[in-house]
Amino acid sequence: MTMLAARGLMTDTEQKLITAQDLFIRRWGEMGATWGINRTQAEIHALCYITAQPVCTDDVMERLNISRGNASMSLRALCDWGIIRRLHKRGERREYFESLSDVWEMFSIIAAERKRREMDPVLETIRQCRQMLDEASLGKAAARQEAVQLTRQRLAGMEEFMEVTNKIFQQFIGNAKSGLTNVVKVLLKAF
Amino acid sequence: MTMLAARGLMTDTEQKLITAQDLFIRRWGEMGATWGINRTQAEIHALCYITAQPVCTDDVMERLNISRGNASMSLRALCDWGIIRRLHKRGERREYFESLSDVWEMFSIIAAERKRREMDPVLETIRQCRQMLDEASLGKAAARQEAVQLTRQRLAGMEEFMEVTNKIFQQFIGNAKSGLTNVVKVLLKAF
DNA sequence: ATATCATTTCAGTAACTACTGAAAGGACAC
DNA sequence: GTGTCCTTTCAGTAGTTACTGAAATGATAT
Numbered sequence: 001m002t003m004l005a006a007r008g009l010m011t012d013t014e015q016k017l018i019t020a021q022d023l024f025i026r027r028w029g030e031m032g033a034t035w036g037i038n039r040t041q042a043e044i045h046a047l048c049y050i051t052a053q054p055v056c057t058d059d060v061m062e063r064l065n066i067s068r069g070n071a072s073m074s075l076r077a078l079c080d081w082g083i084i085r086r087l088h089k090r091g092e093r094r095e096y097f098e099s100l101s102d103v104w105e106m107f108s109i110i111a112a113e114r115k116r117r118e119m120d121p122v123l124e125t126i127r128q129c130r131q132m133l134d135e136a137s138l139g140k141a142a143a144r145q146e147a148v149q150l151t152r153q154r155l156a157g158m159e160e161f162m163e164v165t166n167k168i169f170q171q172f173i174g175n176a177k178s179g180l181t182n183v184v185k186v187l188l189k190a191f
Numbered sequence: 192m193t194m195l196a197a198r199g200l201m202t203d204t205e206q207k208l209i210t211a212q213d214l215f216i217r218r219w220g221e222m223g224a225t226w227g228i229n230r231t232q233a234e235i236h237a238l239c240y241i242t243a244q245p246v247c248t249d250d251v252m253e254r255l256n257i258s259r260g261n262a263s264m265s266l267r268a269l270c271d272w273g274i275i276r277r278l279h280k281r282g283e284r285r286e287y288f289e290s291l292s293d294v295w296e297m298f299s300i301i302a303a304e305r306k307r308r309e310m311d312p313v314l315e316t317i318r319q320c321r322q323m324l325d326e327a328s329l330g331k332a333a334a335r336q337e338a339v340q341l342t343r344q345r346l347a348g349m350e351e352f353m354e355v356t357n358k359i360f361q362q363f364i365g366n367a368k369s370g371l372t373n374v375v376k377v378l379l380k381a382f
Numbered sequence: 383a384t385a386t387c388a389t390t391t392c393a394g395t396a397a398c399t400a401c402t403g404a405a406a407g408g409a410c411a412c
Numbered sequence: 413g414t415g416t417c418c419t420t421t422c423a424g425t426a427g428t429t430a431c432t433g434a435a436a437t438g439a440t441a442t
Contacts, residue, residue: 013333052341150243
């Protein structure tokens, strides 16, 4: 609840709007926490997204009850991810922030970054491991030992999975701007 | 590096195998950490998966250098997720654990659980918010205010996204056992 | 130049999560 | 019953991450 609301300076409609928004913001924050982004950052993003209007640092501080330092750092992190943007208003000193409006675009930005940061290194490691265990490195007899073969099979299974997943990600990423919804329609029909 | 290795009681091949496995285990642990599962649990799972052989609590403790308590609790958590299984060996007291072998099946188990725990509550909240802001709750005039309409649009956008995502998840989940790879092939061809 | 307002940085701290090790709790054998 | 072997639990602690608030930095106006 904001200061304004506490002082009774809001209309009934405004209060209800705030209440609904806060509900969404809190849930989104909880969800973010289990997806590797921290709660506060997820809440800030939810605030920008749900209001669909530019917010400044003080708006964020007041609305979410956090310090200036925290707001500043978290806003920057969200800008780095690319899911909110800085925005200068003519004749105003302070900076505003707004969320991307297209959820599909946000998703594909996040997907691209996580693929790069997390999947690619794993794939790289798997290849490295397979190479360490191939005939050229171990010799023919050693490479045929059961334990070695089992591990090689597991590496292969994981590699296949990650390669396919990667391709799907790439499709999403590549098609984000030109109407991702279409891609998804095709996808669902195909099943 | 295990005790055995330190004492020089391993063959060259065994050492190389362990080294490759450890590489994979560590990377998998790092990745898990950014996906909401903790590093140790991810490492234990990686160990079970990559060796493709039943491991007991002591194996886990020695290989990953963790305490008995930690091993016990983490193994249980992985069993709860359903991606490793308990296994009794005839005539042995101690319990063993093994990973599911099919990566697709593991993925769909995790997807199903996360959908239930994380997406479903958000969808529920979005519907609740939309209801709070519809004409029936606010009155016609209030519901037409710009701020209210903007928030309603954003809620709608997010709902659509999550519903489609949910459906895709369900397809994956439903098709896991009967050869998920086929589903994916269809999917990739469709693009 | 100086004043004003906004933003960033960061040392210190609070809050939280993960982990240990020892004690308690089974399960089976004798 | 007692002893042995293994597993689980949990209080206490270590380690990590998130946050604050104040000082430093920057940006614009006068």
